[in-house]
Amino acid sequence: MPVYRLWPNARQAVRDRNYSVLPSILQDWSPADLAEFMLDLPASQQAIILRSLPPRKGVATFRRLYPTAQHFLLQSMSKDEAAVFLNGMAPDDRAMLLEELPEEASREYIGLLSPEERILTEKLFEFPEGSVGRLMTTEFLTLRSYWTIQRSLEWIRKSGSEIESFDFLYVVDDQGRMAGSPLPGGDVHGHRHGLF
16 A cells, blocks of 8 residues: 555544554655655654654654754754754765754754764865765765675675665775776776676
8 A cells, every 4th residue: 555545544643642553554654755744744743753763764764854844853852862863864964954054053963963973074064065075975885896796785785774875886995995987876897806
């Protein structure tokens, strides 16, 4: 059954404050479907939806919302809740959100980041405002040039779920240097070792 057919059920559960049924209604929805559904809800109801999701799915859904919705939701959360969502965002998405906020709010949210995530975010802010450097992702997949296809696929399955999206797979040598020219979809032109 298409997810949009369940939208009335989810809306009714929120309106009736029947929050205990939300997890079962929303369990098969993708983060993209959830974000689309939430667009039509008042911000207070968006927060209810996010809180009813497992943490990982909640973060994945939060990442797909518009920055204005993200900001409102962060304001409605405790500092601990906000920290979970902010730390779960890709650094480039987080930088885009923080760039659009008032400076005081941006500083407060940066203070909620883990040391590692704070460093990644601050590195992006070193680039000029509005530049491509500030919007780039710092998360990508690399494969070792000597890995078999099976080993590479295992690595992609294991590590790929932690990266927001990847359009390129970079094949590197033992020193982390590129071992060919990347092409969309993970093909590598000029690779000599027979991985692809």
